[in-house]
Amino acid sequence: MVLELAQxxxxxxxLSRQQIQVNGKLRLCxxxxxxxxxxxxxxxxxxxxxxxxxxxxxxxxEILNQSQVRFDIFSSQLKHFDQNPVxxxxxxxxxxxxxxxxxxxxQVTLYEEDIRHTDRYLMERFIKGAAWVKGHATHKQGYVEIxxxxxxxxxxxxxxxxxxxxDIECNGEGVLFSIGLVTKLEQFVIMIGEPQPATVEVIWVHDEIALLQELVTQINRLDPDVLIGWNVIEFDANxxxxxxxxxxxxxxxGRDGGAMSIFKGNYTRVLIPGRxxxxxxDMMKNATYHFETFKLSFVAEKILGRTKLIAQDDRLEEIIRQFHHDKPALAAYNMQDCQLVLDIFLKLNLLEFALARTQLTGLELEKMGGSVAAFTNLYLPLLHRSGYIAPNLSEHGISFDSPGGYVMDSKPGLYQNILxxxxxxxxxxxxxxxxxxxxGLIEGLQAPNDAIEGFNKGKFSRTQHHLPGLVASLASAREKAKLNSDMMLSQAIKIIMNSLYGVLGSKGCRFYDPRLASSITMxxxxxxxxxRTWIEQLGYEVIYGDTDSTFVCLPECLASHECQxxxxxxxxxxxxxxxxxxxxxxxxxxxxxxxxxxxxxxxxMPTIRGQEIGSKKRYVGQVVEAGEKKLVFKGMETVRSDWTExxxxYQQAVIRALFDGEDAVVITHQYISRIFxxxxxxxxxYRKKLGKSVELYTKNIPPQVRAAKQAIEEGLLTSARKGTQIPYYLSTNGPRFAVPDKLKDIDYYQYIExxxxxxxxxxxxxxxxSIRPDGQQSLSLL
Incomplete structure (x- = not known):
């Protein structure tokens, strides 16, 4: 039944946006x-x-008339940054x-021709996710059409x-075996094969066609707003x-029976009407989570404390074996992967983060990366209202490197009190x-006498600008989010605010100008x-500074409350x-x-290895939280992924000994003894990623590549592509692929050294x- 309503x-x-042509005219959906x-x-x-x-x-x-292209051309009140009307x-x-x-x-320079029409419509109305919609409404099956x-x-x-x-499981050619589907209320797997007992719910189908048809049926029955997965856009959807x-x-x-579409360009876009x-x-990276590897097995263990049922790096062989010989085990593995992803989304509030980011920027929920796009979305409609169009990339022809953040030379040593x-x-x-x-830069250069002096000949208008106001509104919104305990919105605002400098310094942004970036960093x-000068004039010593942080040394005699x-x-x-x-x-x-x-x-604050001058971006300090002492490492081995466990x-232990006044030599001897x-x-x-496929390494062959080649030769890996993380150890015969509980002929001396x-x-x-290479007993202190 279709029920028609008035306005x-x-x-x-x-949720989704689409531009299509109907009867020769553009329609936005x-x-x-x-x-x-x-x-x-x-x-x-x-x-x-x-x-x-x-x-x-x-x-x-002339050009368009010759080709009989129908168009309209109008004069406008807008102008280019070079002041030419458009x-x-x-x-x-x-x-x-x-x-x-x-x-x-x-033949002709075009401007803003790359702005998608669905984006421009929302952008110019300052719509960021949420909107009021007015129109002629008709109730249809499952939705209201306006x-x-x-x-x-x-x-x-x-x-x-x-x-x-x-989550899908398939062979190396992409032929499907099974598809797992998990919501808060239902968990099951659709699998090709004859029915047999399994520990999880399985819908058995005869072939791949039936598998895909059942997938369509189940998604439409479950009717989700959001489909999630791990590398789901680049892999599963493709x-x-x-x-x-x-x-x-x-x-x-799609919500109206429409089909899923894939669009490939600089990145893959998946369009599902209404979903x-x-x-x-991508969500975790956008939310600034950092891991040694973003493999699901690793992230799930770190976030949830749980592991996958098939945990090895090269698991394709085992998936194929299970499909042919142990389908119930594959079904359990398939469904567990879905559950892990859902649990990570729920625990880290990743969907809430995506919603908050869209509320701030107007970008699509699924937009990957997007700092430049977010800036354009926020800035362009304001620019138009001030009478300008956006320039094209680096059109001004100015290019020079802007300096990075300020890093002060450090004064190395052990200190009692540092603020x-x-x-x-x-x-x-x-x-x-x-x-x-x-x-503001353009307006400032037009009227330099009343402008604010920047750097590298940059001048900025005191009144004609938009970015300062955007920063102010974001800062206010963040304070409000904190008061409301909306941590995902607060985090999203912080990320966007901190990206503004990077966007202005990126040659991939149409507003890039090195006079902007350098006027910020300089x-x-x-x-x-x-x-630093003011602090030193007050009688305190500054031992280090980094971008926005200043490290101040106070007298050793001061108690904690006095330092505070x-x-x-x-x-x-x-x-x-x-x-x-x-x-x-x-x-x-x-x-x-x-x-x-x-x-x-x-x-x-340590020295640079082998030198007497202080290091930069490397230090460790002790803080007291809730009555407990805690070590905070910055840039040290304990927080770096290229050092062993x-x-x-050892570094945690030896620093603890240093801070507690214990003998670091004794701690060192203990660790050396345990290693030998x-x-x-x-x-x-060690665990290191391959920068390219293993067969492309021909001249400089680093240890992880040697280990990967050895693993392939011995059948421990079938292949090793770019991004594959290789676990390896140092043996007396060189680097070897690390198989748990099978590490042999370890070169302990190299590890000590x-x-x-x-x-x-x-x-x-x-x-x-001094440790000589003939074994543990030769350990001596000179």
Whole structure:
């Protein structure tokens, strides 16, 4: 039954967007989730467009008329950054738009022609995920269709979305064996084969066609808003699309019966009408999680404390064996992978993070990476309202390297009391304080007498800018998110704020200008150096500084509460000094805010190995949290993935001994003895990724490649491609592939020399140790 309604208004959140041509005209289709309904919304009357400079109008008109392309060209109130006025060129249909782009390529410079029409519509209305929709509503099976729709931004709506975790198992050619599906309420596997008992629920099907058809049936029955998986977009979705095409099966899993579509370009896009597909790896990277490897087995163990049923790196052979000889075991493995992904999403609130990111940027929920796209989405509509169009990549022709963050030479040594003062969001604060902005740079150069002086001839308008306001709104939103305990929104805002400098310094951004990036980093250098000077004038020693952090040494005699008091006083004093100086020197309000972050007691800053000068970005300090002592390592072996577990364990122990006044030599002897006795063999394994497929290494062959080649020769691996993590150990015959409980002929001496002694030797006043290669008994102290 179809029920037609009059004009209706709904509040919803955009799940998917699509641009299609109907009867020769562009139609925009958006699916939204509301509290009570699923909405399929049609927007008509939008025309594809791009901009050209007014000086090119006659040429464009001539070229398009000759090819009988239907178009309209209008003068506009907009201009280019070079102050030339521009025209807007609009088209009646998508094919004419694309034909015009092809005809004008290499003859006329086009602007904003790469902005997707579905994105432009939402962007220009400042719609970031949530929207009010008004139009003619018709109730259909499972959703409400809205035509003649109009959108308006809604800032405070976030939907409850249902997730379905999906995982496929297949052979090396992509031929499907089974598909696992897991929600909060249901868990089962669809598998090819004759019915047989299994520990998990299995829907048995006869062949691959039936497998794909059953998948369509089950997804439509479960009706999820979001499909999730591990590498699901680049792998699972691609394989499913290829196998569906090969078998003549339509993957009709859209909310309206539409098929799943795959679009390949710089990255793979998956379009499912009314649904979203999110990849777990990408979500974790966007949320700034870091792991040695993003393999599901590794991440699940770290996050959930659980492992996969088939854990080895080269598991394809075992999957094929189980499919032919032990299908119930494969079903259990398949379903467990789905469950692990769902549990990771739930524990880390990854879906909430995706929603929060879209609320801030307007990007699609599934958008991978996207710092440049987010900046464009936020900035472009503001730029248009100020009378400018966006420039093309590096059109200004200016290119030079901007310096990185300020890193001060360190004063190595063991200290009793170190305070760390951090500037809160230093680069965003510089942007806000000094009005650093792409349009502001153009306006500042037009009226330099009243502009704020930047660096490398950059000048910035005091009034004509947008980025400082964006930073201010983001900072305010983050404080509000913290007050509301919305940690995912707070984290999303932090990531976006910290990406602003990187975007302006990226040649892949249309607003890239090295005068912008250098005016941020060089101002950061100036701020850090002046802050150090003020602290030293107050009678304290600064032993190190890094980007936005200043390390201050206090007298050993001070107690913890006295150090805390000094830290708070320094914080207030420095902030007052910056407020006063910026008013006096620039006539600017200061948004710089230094915070007393940490009191380390003790604190150790090592030297560079083999030298007497202090290291950079490497230190360890002790803090007290909830009455317990905790070591905080930065850049040391214990937090690096290219050192063995024994090295990390030893460094923790020897630093603890150093801080507690114990004998580091005794600790070192104990670890050396344990290594020579074979007590810690499993902790001697290195794990390194291959930078390319193993067969492409021909000249310089690093240890992990030698181990991978040996493993392939001995049948321990079938292949080793780029990104494969290779576990290996150092034997007396060179690097060897590490198989648990089968490490033989370990070259213990190399481990002492390369994993233990370098750590010991960085300690202050370290005695010289000498170990000869003829065994444990030769250990001696010189």
């Amino acid at each position: 209706a208004i709904y509040q919803g959140f955009v 958006y699916w939204l989730k509301s509290h009570q309904h699923l909405l399929k919304v049609w927007v008509d009357g939008e025309q594809p467009l791009f901009f050209i400079k007014l000086t090119q109008r006659a040429k464009v008109t 025209c807007v060129v609009k088209f009646r249909s998508l094919p004419q738009f694309y034909e015009a782009k092809q005809l004008l390529e290499n 035509t003649q729709a109009q959108f308006k931004a809604s800032d405070d709506y976030r939907p409850n979305l249902d997730m379905l975790s999906i 394989i499913l699309a290829e196998r569906a095409q090969a078998n003549g099966v339509a993957l009709s899993i 979203v597909m999110l990849d777990g790896i 760390v003062l951090d500037f809160k969001s230093l680069y965003p604060s510089i942007i806000r304080t000094f009005c650093i902005d792409p349009m 101002r950061g250098h100036q701020i850090m150096q002046q802050t 008091a000094v830290g708070k006083q320094l914080m207030h004093t420095i902030n007052d000094k910056w407020r006063n100086q910026l008013v006096e020197r620039f006539g600017l309000d200061s948004y710089l805010e230094i915070e007393f972050e940490t009191h380390y007691s003790p604190f150790f 024994i090295a990390k364990e 006795a074979g007590e810690v063999d499993e902790k001697l394994v 390369k994993q233990i002694l370098p750590i010991y030797e960085m300690l202050p006043n370290a005695a010289q140790l």
